[in-house]
Amino acid sequence: MEAIKTYHDVNRQDASSSFGISRMEEIHAKHGGKPDEPHRHDFYTAILVLDAEGQHFIDFAEYELNGGRVFFISPGQVHQIKEQRESKGYVMVFSAQFLAENNIPVRFIDDLNLFNNYGDAPPLTVDEDKQKILSSLCEDMIRFYRSDLKFRDQALGSLLRLFLIESNNLCTIEDHPQQLESSQRILRDFRELVNEKYTDWHGTSDYASALNITPDYLNRVVRSYIGKTAKEYIQSRITTAAKRLLFFSDLSIKEISYELGFSEPAHFSTFFKNCSGESPAQFKKSH
Numbered sequence: 001m002e003a004i005k006t007y008h009d010v011n012r013q014d015a016s017s018s019f020g021i022s023r024m025e026e027i028h029a030k031h032g033g034k035p036d037e038p039h040r041h042d043f044y045t046a047i048l049v050l051d052a053e054g055q056h057f058i059d060f061a062e063y064e065l066n067g068g069r070v071f072f073i074s075p076g077q078v079h080q081i082k083e084q085r086e087s088k089g090y091v092m093v094f095s096a097q098f099l100a101e102n103n104i105p106v107r108f109i110d111d112l113n114l115f116n117n118y119g120d121a122p123p124l125t126v127d128e129d130k131q132k133i134l135s136s137l138c139e140d141m142i143r144f145y146r147s148d149l150k151f152r153d154q155a156l157g158s159l160l161r162l163f164l165i166e167s168n169n170l171c172t173i174e175d176h177p178q179q180l181e182s183s184q185r186i187l188r189d190f191r192e193l194v195n196e197k198y199t200d201w202h203g204t205s206d207y208a209s210a211l212n213i214t215p216d217y218l219n220r221v222v223r224s225y226i227g228k229t230a231k232e233y234i235q236s237r238i239t240t241a242a243k244r245l246l247f248f249s250d251l252s253i254k255e256i257s258y259e260l261g262f263s264e265p266a267h268f269s270t271f272f273k274n275c276s277g278e279s280p281a282q283f284k285k286s287h
Contacts, residue, residue, distance in 0.1 A: 045092070102158075
């Protein structure tokens, strides 16, 4: 059993709430500056950092908690923020239910490519002018969120959509080439298949066959959108699952290897070391 803390409700005081937004300084004061333990959510999280000093850990990758950054955390990702002083910024949380209630397809989130489920989840870097744009949207969200105005939720849905679109447009990663709807569908279907089959299918050819395309074409599509091959994406999914089990469960390395679909523990150890640079035992000990 995994011992990791999982938050299921967007608002712990109101289980019916499907959206929330707070200032980072308010959260810091509420918790007395103490960092939360590593945890995950059943919902989406976006964090606009205006001024901060510290570290943000997402699925065991460490990122500097600096001003001028936006973090996007997907449901299921393990993360932890460690502040060295009070941070300034905004934290937005919203569920798939909130998206549905405001006619925002989950595929809209997928097409933005801001929320990465596995592997690297680097923050988006924004300059001061762009921070002002995003901050203004956050302040409008707070105003509506803390009111009983008519069409409150619809306004929040529109502002959230604008925040995500602005973030996507401000992305510092090189622009992707023009993509067809068919290739976007392939990427979405591939991600869904990996999440469903990663313990059974470890090779690109299995997924390509299920999608009725060649492995080479699948690699080209995945690389054009997320900057890594299909094989690397599959490996990231398996490695992330392995790290979570090594850190949060009491399973032995042998049990974890079988849990993840490896026929021999030695094969799992070789795979893990090739992908992470250390053996499962070294990872468990160092963390």
